[in-house]
Amino acid sequence: MTDTSHPAVWRRRSPRVQLIIWGAWFALVVLFVFCWQVMTKNTMWVFVWDAPRQAADIGSRMMPPRWSYMSELWWPLWDTLNMATLGTVLGVILAVPVAFLAARNTTPSATVLRPAALFLIVASRSINSLIWALLLVAIMGPGILAGIIAIGLRSIGFIGKLLYEAIEEVDTGPVEAVTATGASRAQVLDYAIVPQVLPAFWGITVFRWDINIRESAILGLVGAGGLGLKLQASLNVLAWPQVTMILLVILATVVLSEWVSARVRSAII
Numbered sequence: 001m002t003d004t005s006h007p008a009v010w011r012r013r014s015p016r017v018q019l020i021i022w023g024a025w026f027a028l029v030v031l032f033v034f035c036w037q038v039m040t041k042n043t044m045w046v047f048v049w050d051a052p053r054q055a056a057d058i059g060s061r062m063m064p065p066r067w068s069y070m071s072e073l074w075w076p077l078w079d080t081l082n083m084a085t086l087g088t089v090l091g092v093i094l095a096v097p098v099a100f101l102a103a104r105n106t107t108p109s110a111t112v113l114r115p116a117a118l119f120l121i122v123a124s125r126s127i128n129s130l131i132w133a134l135l136l137v138a139i140m141g142p143g144i145l146a147g148i149i150a151i152g153l154r155s156i157g158f159i160g161k162l163l164y165e166a167i168e169e170v171d172t173g174p175v176e177a178v179t180a181t182g183a184s185r186a187q188v189l190d191y192a193i194v195p196q197v198l199p200a201f202w203g204i205t206v207f208r209w210d211i212n213i214r215e216s217a218i219l220g221l222v223g224a225g226g227l228g229l230k231l232q233a234s235l236n237v238l239a240w241p242q243v244t245m246i247l248l249v250i251l252a253t254v255v256l257s258e259w260v261s262a263r264v265r266s267a268i269i
Contacts (some may be wrong), residue, residue: 142224
């Protein structure tokens with residue numbers, strides 16, 4: 001007898017799975033429409049439609065930049081660089097022990113100290129440096145010190161997270177070899193773990209310093225000093241050519257720090 005049955009038609013997904021996918025897309029569209037209505041409920045669209053004309057008007061007032069204003073920006077620029085550098089150093093000092101406490105293979109207590117270290121990392125990463133600066137300015141008063149501490153507190157989460165992940169990914173071979181010699185826990189860290197994570201540590205530090213240059217440039221908006229303080233003062237008096245000059249200085253500083261960071265990281269890694 002000849003088999004007259006037809007072979008099964010291959011389908012990428014079953015009708016049930018396809019229906020679920022289409023239902024998920026529909027729910028996503030509904031959620032988007034709902035969120036859009038919530039966000040735009042109090043929007044005055046007359047200002048939105050007028051925004052291009054206002055932007056063009058402000059842009060025309062910002063040109064040309066006031067080049068003579070550069071003489072007043074050297075010291076704030078120096079403050080900004082110091083704020084980023086000292087804040088990064090503070091963040092590294094605080095983040096290194098937190099990272100070793102958070103890593104599974106180096107923490108002395110996986111039930112108490114590791115959750116506490118992970119909580120510190122999450123808490124640091126969840127609060128923006130601008131919020132840290134706002135709180136510290138309210139507590140300590142305006143000045144660069146508040147900006148340095150804000151940068152340092154914000155850097156703990158970034159450096160600590162990447163560093164503890166690098167510690168957990170070290171090769172276990174050297175660790176087992178040093179442990180087999182009867183070395184203490186501190187000696188295992190010193191001879192087997194730290195040499196493996198040093199390249200990652202320096203790369204993470206330089207990368208965070210590059211990020212902190214950008215963040216410290218705007219902390220003056222809340223009173224933490226640096227270029228942001230000059231930017232806020234110029235915005236308050238509508239000195240748009242000065243604003244342009246400050247933005248150009250910030251842009252040049254960020255580009256230079258990006259170049260330095262890339263060269264240092266390529267040399268280390």
